[in-house]
Amino acid sequence: MQIITYEVDGDIKSTVQKPIYNESGEQIYFVQRIYDNGLKKLLDGYFDHRYFLKYAIHNNSGQTVFEVKKIFRRGKVWFEGKDLLSDEKYIINYENWRIGVPELFISSKDFKMKIDKEMEDWSNFIVNETVVARWVAVYNEEKDQFNMTFELSDEAPIQNVAFYIAIAQATLFIGV
Template sequence: MHTFQYTHPKQIDFTDDIPIKNNAGEIVAISKRIYDNPLKKTMDRLFDYRYFLKYHIYNPSGDLLFTVKKISRKGRLWYEGHDTTNNKQYIISYENWRLGVPELYITDGNKKIQLNKEMEDWSQFIFDNEVIAQWKADFVNDQFQMTFTIDEKSPIQNVAVFIGICQAALFVGA
């Protein structure tokens, strides 16, 4: 099991670098909320910072590893992610959203991972009925302490992919 930790201020509109550290305390990635232009940032303020949602995840050298953005069209909501390392596209979307309790899924077209979203406990990523990763946010001293783990059996081992999805879908959410 690989464990990663990071701290995020309680403000979801925070746009500075957020270092992601492994168990040894080494920075393995950097998360950053992105606005394409000042108008989008201003408009996002009107929508409670939940409409123009985009995160970039970089390696410590500054190379882009993963990007994720929220898409909302015709009453539907989903996220699009791009893993620049493997040149893979991911769609993160809600299924059964008209039935009351939507289920969140991540797919690259071949694999489908279910994300069980929890507000005060571990949110789990499920693949083939096994927990392959999990994420948790604890509010401590006026900021969020995030912990994320990836199992060795996970078909995705790139922490940047998971952190981008966690920041967009779990931390900010719908």
């Protein structure tokens, strides 16, 4: 099992890169909220900083390896995740919301993964009723930051830490 830790600012307007560490304390990635341009950043201020930003995971060389952005089309809202190294795309959205029990899923052409999102406890990534990864965000009021812990099991169908962290950040901070 891999254990990953990092801290992110509680201020949703922050676009500062934050380092991500593995269980040995080595920096493996950066996480960052980004905007494509200044106009999107300005417009996002009118919408609680939750619509026009992206979450990007950068490797230590600064190359973006995974990003998640919110998509709006024809009255529907969802996230799109993209692995920029493999060009694989993922859709993150709620299903069954019309029957009153919305469930958050990640879908690709190869699999479907459920996210049980919890605000005060561990949130789980589930495949075939098995927890394959989980994360928790603990808010530190004094520092106005979240201390994040992420665990990835060896049974997970995707072993790319960037995939999970980008999706976790997007669902935690801007929801679907």
